Amino acid sequence: MSLAADDWQKQFVDSEGNEIAWESEANRPKKSQPQWADKWQLWSKAKQDIKDTGKFSKLIKENKFIGLTDEKRRIAAQMHQSRLSKAVHIADKIAGFKVQLKEATKEAVDKLINDAVFGADNEQGEIQKGATGDAAGRSAGACNTCGAIKGKETIDYALMCLCLGRGGGETPKPCDEETTASVDWAGLSGSAKTGYDAVRQLCPKAHAAPVEAAEIREALADLRRKIKLNANVGYLGFYAATGCNGSSGNEICIN
16 A cells, blocks of 8 residues: 555545545445445555554655655555565465375375375285285286286285296396395285285385485486386386296386
């Protein structure tokens, strides 16, 4: 309001500087500008706040807003509007983050991670069910059909496709330079959990540490770079010929 032209400011006060209510007969724009009704009280209050006795009068004087020409007011108003728009944008962002933070509790995040790894929010996906789950009879050949179990492509099954050999005496070491998994696809005996547990044994000991968002994005980008296309199909792992079947000679991979 302090940057508005005098003609605009005069609409909200009478000759003695008193506030003009929207319903007042002294309100000249009431009939010609009915759309102003909702904002009138806010504007008229702002006019009162910048009076010599208003709560912002000291700030206005200290910042040399008194005595500005109409041209200077116009320029200052444009600069103020630009900064205000940025502030509103930032405020909206912060409000969105607050909503996300309320939803992103540790429990909620843990459920999302478990669903990505196991296909269930409680670590009891089909592979974890062993011989009773839908993954019970899985073989290396299924890695060539996206490794989906009940419509979900889970990390636990992808790791099996990348780390277990088909069998028949092969001793591949795709996930550890020194050690072969204790079982292969042929030795699962109908329990996919046996294979997953063997893969977990190949993993280095984990150390508790905070993970930054940038590290997660970098890891995802690195993973995407490792996916190779063959006949418009993406393969993760070692793909050499006809498909992913766990053979150390050509296809320890996942479609």
